[in-house]
Amino acid sequence: MTERLAGGRSGGRHRAPSTGPGRKVKLVAFVLVPLLLLTLGAYLLFKPDGGSGAPVACGDERVPLTITASPSLAPALTKAATAFDEGTASWVDGRCATTTVVSADPNVFADTLRASLEAGGGANAPTAWVPDASIWREVLGRRPELSTALPRTFPVVAVSPAVIAAPRPMAEALGWPESQPSWAELVELAKAADGWAAKGHPEWGRVRIGWQDPLRDAASLTAMMSLSQWATDGAETVDDVRRGLLSAHSALASLNLEQEKVMAGLTDTKTTPEDATKQAMLFPTSEREVLRYNATKPRIPLAALYPSDGIHPNEVPLITVHADWVTDQQRAALDRFAVFLVTGAENKLMAADGWRTPRLQTEADTAQGVVASEPRFTPSGPNAWSLAQSLQGWTALDRQGSVLVVLDTSGSMNERVAAAGNATRLDLAKQAIADSLPLFSDRTNIGLWTFSRQENRADHTVVLDLGPPSRNVGGETAVQALQKSLDGLRADGATGLYDTVIAAAAAAQNAWREGNNTIVLISDGKNEDPGSASLEQVLAKLEPLAGTERPVRILSIALGGEADAVTLRRLADAAKGEAYVAREAQDLGKVFLAALTD
Structure with a gap:
């Protein structure tokens, strides 16, 4: 078992060197289970009988636990939870647990957690999450609002290489x-x-x-x-x-x-x-x-x-949700459940289902198609940023369709961000675009618009029309032209949001190509054009987009605390898209990548 280190990475494991030809062994720190050992120590010190051996009872009141688990884990965890609730293993301050295991894949859990965070809790609010691999924590962590609710440090209760x-x-x-x-x-x-x-x-x-x-x-x-x-x-x-x-x-x-x-x-x-x-x-x-x-x-x-270069294993974490609705008593009970899974007889349930112990031990052998002594080397796990970058590069090469970035260049985008080296919001947006769009192949049309309110002309400016990245634009490739244009962007004026969205939707439909056609809308404010279309008129234009033979979806990004996140969500929902929030401007880069790889 490993403990998650700062930045969401775990130390790589190094086991016995290979005797195979040409294999190089990388020397990487092997971090052994400090988090669970601390939990186990606390359990032994403060066990239900207080160390005296005196019998204890659970009491009439129970501590409710709602654990969302990946479908591959839910059956075994349900059996373990039943055993956990029946005895006094879950005893905390005179109360024992009543544990409910809900089966759901990571995307469904993300929707449930997001809705619970927005509502401040509720009947379906989860207290813990057990995905089939800890990397799903980093997938969800690409969204800042979910990252805060999912701690980077957690016990690992099983592993599958x-x-x-x-x-x-x-x-x-x-x-x-x-x-x-x-x-x-x-x-x-x-x-x-x-x-x-x-x-x-x-x-x-x-x-x-x-x-x-x-x-x-x-x-x-x-x-x-x-x-x-x-x-x-x-x-x-x-x-x-x-x-x-x-x-x-x-x-x-x-x-x-x-x-x-x-x-x-x-x-x-x-x-x-x-x-x-x-x-x-x-x-x-x-x-x-x-x-x-x-x-x-x-x-x-x-x-x-088991590639000798290594692949980070599928570690099964028990992640206690960090939210106001999760009590200290529930956290303590969940810590006990993690210990129960690893040290109790229920550990055999996991082994029978094909999982290894947290220390990569297994009784399976080559007769069953696996090698017990492998993997010899497992690299450290990724963080949300490196994951998003790798996904962007991987998916961009095979993506079909179009990506039209529509960027707010109103005066508020000149605001400087101390946490990002005093760069402006516009600087951060330009960097995110420069790092991402050049990775797309000609299977994807790319384009860039900017917008701020203008008198006597359209609020938007076409920086780069939608088209293949390698096409000729003024004697150079579209990507080269885009990079030069980004350097020259300036922020000024008010936010002309609504008319721009209508125009962008029409342009994306006109330039539609087979595949995933997306508008990435980035704004740090709200519509400030009193002569523009109303929100209801914009929504009426967007809603038919998803049902046509040439569908276009909108991925909106609300940048900073002053952005009209509610309206941006309504725009995205109308076009069957997704809404993202980067409340801290320095998070824009990873949120932009998350939008492109969702």
């Missing part, structure tokens, strides 16, 4: 279980024209690697981080980053893999085992999924590959 699943014959051709491939080896093999022939199996054809949606599968997300880091190591410019990611992307046969279909293909009796193997893909998943699949005794079992 993130792995590359391969049909066992293919894994053995790569040297499994004695040795593990590096990212470089996997990418080189996938790009090689002779494919599996290099490993003595020309009948299998090319080496095919697929990827699930990283925002739906934790192992794919952490593997994406590791592969991206390898691909961009040493990159100094945006172009270097883009080239590295393109090189890695070009090795992948699919970016929309569905794990269930791949596994079903291996068990399909309509094809021979030889043909099924030839059609199979290697793909990121959790070790737990490999164990569960192999437990069905398939004709072609899977094996778990």
